[in-house]
Amino acid sequence: MLSRRFTLILAVLAIMAGSIAAIHLSSRDLGLLFGTSSEPAGSLLYSDFELNDVEEIIIEKIKDNRTRFLKREGVWQMTTPIRDRADYGILQTIIYAARHLRIEDSFKKKAITEEESGMRASASDTGPYQITLKGTDDQVLADFTLGRRSAWHRLDEKEERLLETFFVRPRERSLDDHIYVCSSPKKLTSSIRRILDRGLNLLRDHNPVLIDQKSVSDIRIRSDGREILLSRAPEQPSSWRMTKPLETRTKPEMVNGLIVGLSQIRAIRIHERNTITIPPRPPGAFLLQIELTSKGTGPNQPPSSSILTIEPPAPPEADTVLATSEERPGLVFELPRNPVAGGISLAQLPLKVDQLRDRTLANFEIASLKSMTIHQSTRTSLIHVFLGKDRTGRPRWTLQEGGQRSPANEAVVAKVLKALTRDEVVGFASNAPTSLSPYGLSPPTKRILLELEQGEPVDILFGRSPEGRCYAMKQGSSTVAEISPASYTSIATESHQWQDSLLMPFSIVDLSAMKIEHYPIKVPLGDPALTLKYKFLSEEWSARQYDEDVTSKLNKNRA
Numbered sequence: 435m436l437s438r439r440f441t442l443i444l445a446v447l448a449i450m451a452g453s454i455a456a457i458h459l460s461s462r463d464l465g466l467l468f469g470t471s472s473e474p475a476g477s478l479l480y481s482d483f484e485l486n487d488v489e490e491i492i493i494e495k496i497k498d499n500r501t502r503f504l505k506r507e508g509v510w511q512m513t514t515p516i517r518d519r520a521d522y523g524i525l526q527t528i529i530y531a532a533r534h535l536r537i538e539d540s541f542k543k544k545a546i547t548e549e550e551s552g553m554r555a556s557a558s559d560t561g562p563y564q565i566t567l568k569g570t571d572d573q574v575l576a577d578f579t580l581g582r583r584s585a586w587h588r589l590d591e592k593e594e595r596l597l598e599t600f601f602v603r604p605r606e607r608s609l610d611d612h613i614y615v616c617s618s619p620k621k622l623t624s625s626i627r628r629i630l631d632r633g634l635n636l637l638r639d640h641n642p643v644l645i646d647q648k649s650v651s652d653i654r655i656r657s658d659g660r661e662i663l664l665s666r667a668p669e670q671p672s673s674w675r676m677t678k679p680l681e682t683r684t685k686p687e688m689v690n691g692l693i694v695g696l697s698q699i700r701a702i703r704i705h706e707r708n709t710i711t712i713p714p715r716p717p718g719a720f721l722l723q724i725e726l727t728s729k730g731t732g733p734n735q736p737p738s739s740s741i742l743t744i745e746p747p748a749p750p751e752a753d754t755v756l757a758t759s760e761e762r763p764g765l766v767f768e769l770p771r772n773p774v775a776g777g778i779s780l781a782q783l784p785l786k787v788d789q790l791r792d793r794t795l796a797n798f799e800i801a802s803l804k805s806m807t808i809h810q811s812t813r814t815s816l817i818h819v820f821l822g823k824d825r826t827g828r829p830r831w832t833l834q835e836g837g838q839r840s841p842a843n844e845a846v847v848a849k850v851l852k853a854l855t856r857d858e859v860v861g862f863a864s865n866a867p868t869s870l871s872p873y874g875l876s877p878p879t880k881r882i883l884l885e886l887e888q889g890e891p892v893d894i895l896f897g898r899s900p901e902g903r904c905y906a907m908k909q910g911s912s913t914v915a916e917i918s919p920a921s922y923t924s925i926a927t928e929s930h931q932w933q934d935s936l937l938m939p940f941s942i943v944d945l946s947a948m949k950i951e952h953y954p955i956k957v958p959l960g961d962p963a964l965t966l967k968y969k970f971l972s973e974e975w976s977a978r979q980y981d982e983d984v985t986s987k988l989n990k991n992r993a
Contacts, residue, residue, distance in 0.1 A: 488505070490503065490566075500514055503525060518765070524636070528626060536618075539615040543612060546613055563579070583627055599616060602614045640700040643759055643761060654723075680787075682911070685789075696742075699770075703768040704765055705766040706765065707764050710756070712766065715746060721744045722744040725740070726739065747771060755769055757769050795853070795921075796855055803886060804885045806847075807819075808880065810880050811877055819932060831847050835929050850925060854884075862914070863914045863915065872900075873907070880895075880925055881895050881896065893909035896917075948966050949963050949965050950966070965979070
């Protein structure tokens with residue numbers, strides 16, 4: 435008969451076996467009892483979520499230093515410790531880095547001290563960061579403690595550079611038995627640890643205004659008591675016009691550069707409004723004020739405005755200026771006034787009339803041009819160049835003068851169009867001249883009238899001042915522009931300049947044969963002329979002379 439002690443041992447073993455079986459059936463994992471195995475080197479620590487799945491980020495430095503971010507309608511907002519807009523780019527970088535943590539090595543949790551891994555603050559390390567990423571319905575996507583940077587680096591053989599590594603301890607129960615040495619994806623120039631070591635305050639959005647570049651419809655720039663107004667119509671989103679202080683075309687790349695620059699300019703520091711004093715000034719005596727109006731996103735939604743006010747520098751030679759934004763009234767932004775490395779400053783923004791206005795004499799679709807008429811003050815007859823057809827029916831610029839027509843010099847046509855639509859003016863001499871005589875425009879030295887298929891004709895006057903400077907003015911405009919001498923001389927006014935310079939203008943595609951002979955013909959018998967035949971598609975030549983095939987003697991390069 436079995437002893438009671440032996441029976442008790444069997445009972446305990448049976449209970450243990452049953453417990454293990456229950457755990458295995460419920461979670462398929464015995465790590466709760468025996469510990470988990472480490473994830474293999476080269477794999478990703480987290481791979482079960484996508485970047486857009488993250489709706490909440492919690493970063494905790496020490497027990498009472500907790501920062502929480504929520505994503506609402508695609509915009510990251512800081513909710514703890516204060517409510518403010520967060521830096522979208524940096525938070526997305528943190529998410530990307532967490533999603534692509536690459537395991538380089540691993541240790542049992544007890545095989546390395548917390549001071550060595552940076553899981554506890556020490557004299558040489560400020561301590562760990564606890565990072566939690568959550569999705570919808572409070573689902574935890576990643577939860578780990580980020581320790582110190584390790585001494586080991588991973589070699590990227592393809593790009594021949596070393597990638598930093600750092601210690602990571604997952605906080606999920608299925609992974610928390612090990613501490614991992616991880617590296618950030620090589621796409622990032624800074625590791626996640628370096629980003630956070632700059633300070634959690636930098637996770638706030640340092641852009642004073644949030645801009646949807648496609649929805650901006652009006653831009654007002656106020657400075658020195660003056661105002662510039664730029665507008666674009668909804669049906670022409672790429673066509674900006676300046677309507678104040680004068681009505682004129684704009685330079686699209688400059689206006690787009692202004693919008694992009696405003697969306698990228700970052701404050702060097704952000705101050706709470708109650709912690710800094712803005713020097714008093716008279717009303718309207720700001721250094722600069724920029725108002726952006728954006729159209730509503732919905733059919734019944736009214737447009738919205740955002741105003742950025744920049745205070746005068748104090749002292750006047752200061753490299754930074756203070757600015758306030760109506761979007762975030764509780765903050766004061768310290769913006770770079772002069773160029774800074776790797777960033778945008780106020781000095782780099784196009785904010786002047788002459789920077790924003792178009793600097794070409796005309797702006798039209800060249801394909802819509804029908805004709806050009808050139809007047810010269812010293813000639814009574816006009817030079818008329820129009821788009822006609824050659825003898826094969828193809829479009830061809832044609833010169834008409836004195837009732838006669840001939841092929842026009844298309845190189846001169848190209849020079850004229852380049853001078854009008856591509857060459858930039860040297861400067862703007864006057865926006866409201868009281869007299870045109872000082873510019874040689876009364877009367878003009880020459881004038882060109884462009885007729886278009888659609889729209890009003892383009893009429894431009896040209897003149898030379900007594901000092902020899904060249905000027906141009908578009909009829910209907912009050913602006914006199916100074917142009918370069920090269921642009922001025924490109925407007926040919928002599929008839930011989932417009933005549934085709936080619937002796938026999940034809941298309942090589944149409945060529946089928948040509949005959950070469952010397953005069954006078956001295957050989958009485960046979961045909962001394964060299965007759966060449968050509969096939970354009972196959973580039974084949976054949977030659978005959980004196981009724982013989984001399985193709986073998988033909989130099990095809992010369993032909």
